[in-house]
Amino acid sequence: MSKPTPISGFLEWLPAQRYTEQLVLDIIREVFELHGFEPINTRAVEPVERLTGKGGDADKEIYAVSRLAADEADKAEPGLGLHFDLTVPFSRYVIENAGKLTFPFRRYQIQPVWRGERPQAGRYREFVQADIDIVDVGELPFHYEVELPLVIADVFKRLPIGEFRIQVNNRKIPEGFYRGLGIDDIVGTLRIVDKLDKIGPAKVRELLVAEGVEDAAADKILALAAISTPDTSFVEQVRALGVEHPTLEEGLEQLRVVVETAAEHAPGLLVAELKIARGLDYYTGTVYETQLVGEEGYGSICSGGRYDSLASDGKRTYPGVGLSIGVSRLLAKLIGDGGLRTSRPTPTAVLVAVNDETSRAESMRIAAALRERGIPTLVSPKAAKFGKQIQFADRRGIPYVWFPGAGETGDQIKDIRSGEQFDADATSWVLPAADEQVRLEVAEASPAS
Amino acid sequence: MSKPTPISGFLEWLPAQRYTEQLVLDIIREVFELHGFEPINTRAVEPVERLTGKGGDADKEIYAVSRLAADEADKAEPGLGLHFDLTVPFSRYVIENAGKLTFPFRRYQIQPVWRGERPQAGRYREFVQADIDIVDVGELPFHYEVELPLVIADVFKRLPIGEFRIQVNNRKIPEGFYRGLGIDDIVGTLRIVDKLDKIGPAKVRELLVAEGVEDAAADKILALAAISTPDTSFVEQVRALGVEHPTLEEGLEQLRVVVETAAEHAPGLLVAELKIARGLDYYTGTVYETQLVGEEGYGSICSGGRYDSLASDGKRTYPGVGLSIGVSRLLAKLIGDGGLRTSRPTPTAVLVAVNDETSRAESMRIAAALRERGIPTLVSPKAAKFGKQIQFADRRGIPYVWFPGAGETGDQIKDIRSGEQFDADATSWVLPAADEQVRLEVAEASPAS
Numbered sequence: 001m002s003k004p005t006p007i008s009g010f011l012e013w014l015p016a017q018r019y020t021e022q023l024v025l026d027i028i029r030e031v032f033e034l035h036g037f038e039p040i041n042t043r044a045v046e047p048v049e050r051l052t053g054k055g056g057d058a059d060k061e062i063y064a065v066s067r068l069a070a071d072e073a074d075k076a077e078p079g080l081g082l083h084f085d086l087t088v089p090f091s092r093y094v095i096e097n098a099g100k101l102t103f104p105f106r107r108y109q110i111q112p113v114w115r116g117e118r119p120q121a122g123r124y125r126e127f128v129q130a131d132i133d134i135v136d137v138g139e140l141p142f143h144y145e146v147e148l149p150l151v152i153a154d155v156f157k158r159l160p161i162g163e164f165r166i167q168v169n170n171r172k173i174p175e176g177f178y179r180g181l182g183i184d185d186i187v188g189t190l191r192i193v194d195k196l197d198k199i200g201p202a203k204v205r206e207l208l209v210a211e212g213v214e215d216a217a218a219d220k221i222l223a224l225a226a227i228s229t230p231d232t233s234f235v236e237q238v239r240a241l242g243v244e245h246p247t248l249e250e251g252l253e254q255l256r257v258v259v260e261t262a263a264e265h266a267p268g269l270l271v272a273e274l275k276i277a278r279g280l281d282y283y284t285g286t287v288y289e290t291q292l293v294g295e296e297g298y299g300s301i302c303s304g305g306r307y308d309s310l311a312s313d314g315k316r317t318y319p320g321v322g323l324s325i326g327v328s329r330l331l332a333k334l335i336g337d338g339g340l341r342t343s344r345p346t347p348t349a350v351l352v353a354v355n356d357e358t359s360r361a362e363s364m365r366i367a368a369a370l371r372e373r374g375i376p377t378l379v380s381p382k383a384a385k386f387g388k389q390i391q392f393a394d395r396r397g398i399p400y401v402w403f404p405g406a407g408e409t410g411d412q413i414k415d416i417r418s419g420e421q422f423d424a425d426a427t428s429w430v431l432p433a434a435d436e437q438v439r440l441e442v443a444e445a446s447p448a449s
Numbered sequence: 450m451s452k453p454t455p456i457s458g459f460l461e462w463l464p465a466q467r468y469t470e471q472l473v474l475d476i477i478r479e480v481f482e483l484h485g486f487e488p489i490n491t492r493a494v495e496p497v498e499r500l501t502g503k504g505g506d507a508d509k510e511i512y513a514v515s516r517l518a519a520d521e522a523d524k525a526e527p528g529l530g531l532h533f534d535l536t537v538p539f540s541r542y543v544i545e546n547a548g549k550l551t552f553p554f555r556r557y558q559i560q561p562v563w564r565g566e567r568p569q570a571g572r573y574r575e576f577v578q579a580d581i582d583i584v585d586v587g588e589l590p591f592h593y594e595v596e597l598p599l600v601i602a603d604v605f606k607r608l609p610i611g612e613f614r615i616q617v618n619n620r621k622i623p624e625g626f627y628r629g630l631g632i633d634d635i636v637g638t639l640r641i642v643d644k645l646d647k648i649g650p651a652k653v654r655e656l657l658v659a660e661g662v663e664d665a666a667a668d669k670i671l672a673l674a675a676i677s678t679p680d681t682s683f684v685e686q687v688r689a690l691g692v693e694h695p696t697l698e699e700g701l702e703q704l705r706v707v708v709e710t711a712a713e714h715a716p717g718l719l720v721a722e723l724k725i726a727r728g729l730d731y732y733t734g735t736v737y738e739t740q741l742v743g744e745e746g747y748g749s750i751c752s753g754g755r756y757d758s759l760a761s762d763g764k765r766t767y768p769g770v771g772l773s774i775g776v777s778r779l780l781a782k783l784i785g786d787g788g789l790r791t792s793r794p795t796p797t798a799v800l801v802a803v804n805d806e807t808s809r810a811e812s813m814r815i816a817a818a819l820r821e822r823g824i825p826t827l828v829s830p831k832a833a834k835f836g837k838q839i840q841f842a843d844r845r846g847i848p849y850v851w852f853p854g855a856g857e858t859g860d861q862i863k864d865i866r867s868g869e870q871f872d873a874d875a876t877s878w879v880l881p882a883a884d885e886q887v888r889l890e891v892a893e894a895s896p897a898s
Binding site: 003004005006007010011012013014015016018019021022033034035036037038039040041042043044045047048050052062063064065066067068069071073074078080081082092093095096097100101102104106107112114116117118126136141143147154261264265313346347348357360361364365368371374375376377378379381382395396 | 454455456460461463464465468470482484485486487488491492493497499501511512514517518520522523529530531541542544545546551553561565566567590592596710714762796806809810813817823824825827830831845
């Protein structure tokens with residue numbers, strides 16, 4: 001086999017890093033379940049026509065899937081592609097299983113997605129997302145838009161990711177504001193304003209004016225987008241701009257409730273950020289983005305919003321609200337640059353030494369007794385000198401080595417970090433509290449390799 | 450959106466079933482970690498040439514992956530395909546990362562795999578596997594072949610899957626036996642004997658004779674394959690056939706140690722089954738298959754064996770021993786027909802009722818207090834009549850409904866299964882032990898739907 005090389009865009013972790021990812025996913029899942037979400041997984045593939053139906057140029061991002069040994073019989077089947085997000089498969093799943101689900105349906109879904117990006121583009125082609133959505137039939141109460149960012153705040157509070165901010169806006173605010181200014185092309189205007197971070201306010205103003213927006217109106221649009229408050233004071237700041245429209249009022253009231261509720265349940269974690277628009281056309285109410293404080297340039301690590309009719313089977317529509325955590329993107333940053341790691345690099349807590357190969361059975365019995373009580377245990381691969389066996393544990397980050405029959409009356413165990421060695425019985429010894437649960441932590445000095 | 454229909458070969462679970470699958474995967478992972486295995490995940494794709502390099506007609510089973518919007522730049526990239534097992538990606542991963550791994554390397558890997566089966570074949574095209582392997586550089590001690598089935602026995606003992614048997618053989622036994630009979634084409638003979646279950650001994654005998662095997666030798670080959678003992682008595686039974694060869698002796702001694710050790714650590718769960726050959730050519734020592742007792746016709750749910758050189762980078766070879774649990778196959782049987790389910794169908798334990806929409810904030814506070822102490826909690830979607838809110842919980846299998854301010858001095862909680870209602874405080878109430886941990890169980894009467 002020739003020496004393999006990585007494929008651009010497909011991230012793979014070493015075991016200790018994968019272990020870190022797994023503990024992160026465990027926490028995400030735990031919080032989702034604490035908040036009453038139920039798990040689903042969908043197949044990796046969808047019919048291509050369902051994947052391309054969503055947006056004009058979505059086909060550029062799709063990986064098509066076909067049998068290598070395709071024959072005549074394959075032609076009868078629809079073309080398949082790998083899903084590029086978890087929203088398209090979820091909306092299909094809801095319609096396909098509507099009769100068997102109970103609504104409002106709250107689901108979480110943690111899976112890889114694939115994007116057929118151009119080679120050498122340096123972008124991810126495979127990455128893990130963790131999504132929550134709440135969908136209902138016909139109507140969805142507004143209070144879910146208040147609830148959802150609190151779930152995400154709860155996730156990120158439990159992860160050692162440093163400071164973060166959930167930025168919130170409501171699509172009704174710019175829509176009503178633009179209408180109050182006499183502008184009809186809401187989506188077009190939103191698209192221009194969405195470029196603010198990339199091209200700056202002067203260029204955005206130019207583009208607006210080029211589209212026929214009057215100078216005074218363009219200034220107000222920019223003034224609206226500049227509003228950012230950690231509390232409900234944005235309401236007065238918007239009103240001070242002197243634009244009136246019922247949709248604007250509705251949006252302001254909804255955003256006020258979101259921010260006010262968050263101030264109680266997740267103080268300091270939410271900001272009203274009136275420039276947030278989210279590119280996708282289907283959002284109709286609250287929209288969310290999440291930034292790591294000090295890493296704003298890295299982009300949003302968790303985004304979503306309220307949609308009125310993402311899924312529809314012709315007779316009924318399914319409005320919803322959802323948020324998606326970009327787990328791989330987040331971890332590429334935190335593990336790669338940030339030193340995020342586990343408190344030990346392996347699940348294994350104890351290595352049972354082997355005195356000589358004829359007594360391996362005895363070491364296996366000790367390991368079985370420890371595992372019986374939930375202690376991850378490994379038996380030494382070789383009856384080498386004890387120094388070698390300790391080195392074996394040390395290289396793997398296994399904190400304890402067990403020596404059968406080393407004590408005067410029985411076995412001994414050594415904490416190889418402190419060097420301390422003491423008598424222990426495999427049927428009763430327990431891991432010290434600090435080693436019992438493997439935790440996430442951030443390396444102090446240099447990033448974890 | 451038109452009504453979607455399932456795609457043949459791609460299994461999707463409803464939320465309660467997915468929850469069952471998840472708890473099964475949790476147990477598998479827990480046991481793997483207890484036995485000192487470290488986690489890895491590999492990307493879903495491999496270069497097609499790596500996938501097809503393994504077996505002559507493997508290409509029939511491969512799903513090719515290509516950018517839907519492929520252009521000139523794509524031609525510079527190798528063709529990609531979805532992995533059809535976890536062994537090919539693992540061996541590639543070992544060679545790619547050899548310098549960063551510590552050997553012997555013990556890894557577990559739980560991921561979906563894909564097979565480009567013909568449409569309408571009624572076979573799985575996407576399914577989850579849970580693999581463990583131990584690989585070393587150059588040489589791998591035999592004792593790992595003894596250890597590995599004990600890990601699998603430990604997994605299945607903790608799952609409510611009913612009785613199971615791990616069937617074990619050693620490739621050196623038939624190889625040495627055939628050589629002792631003067632037969633040189635070992636792989637060809639193994640392939641014929643491997644058809645025993647499908648075509649029966651008479652047809653196998655015919656095929657052997659057609660290949661030039663003498664009548665007496667063919668009888669002995671069949672007699673060897675008929676040996677099946679739950680203890681080490683197979684050794685005497687083989688010797689009684691009067692064939693001698695050093696490779697045979699080595700195989701018998703190794704299998705004796707495997708069976709003897711299993712008798713202590715996993716009594717009654719392993720049998721020496723001398724017809725087991727495993728189709729794949731690369732096994733060189735112990736081989737394993739696992740059957741559900743009473744469902745032998747369903748085939749093996751966990752298979753593997755010892756290989757001398759699955760991976761090689763030209764300079765070094767990496768011998769190993771591995772086992773793979775066919776999780777989706779197993780669950781299709783157990784969830785589909787066997788009534789395997791979770792002790793409640795949802796992670797959620799408590800529904801907090803909402804007295805009226807103006808007091809939703811109070812219900813959210815109660816939910817937050819319960820979640821703070823690890824109790825999965827949902828706030829009622831509507832301030833409907835209490836009967837409706839109880840019905841909402843009942844439909845989802847949520848066992849408790851919390852009523853804010855329903856008691857004389859505070860809140861009350863109702864166990865909707867017993868109807869019992871009592872005073873409770875959100876800052877101190879704990880789930881009764883029976884409801885604290887969601888467990889796997891088997892429905893008594895009819896299978897879970």
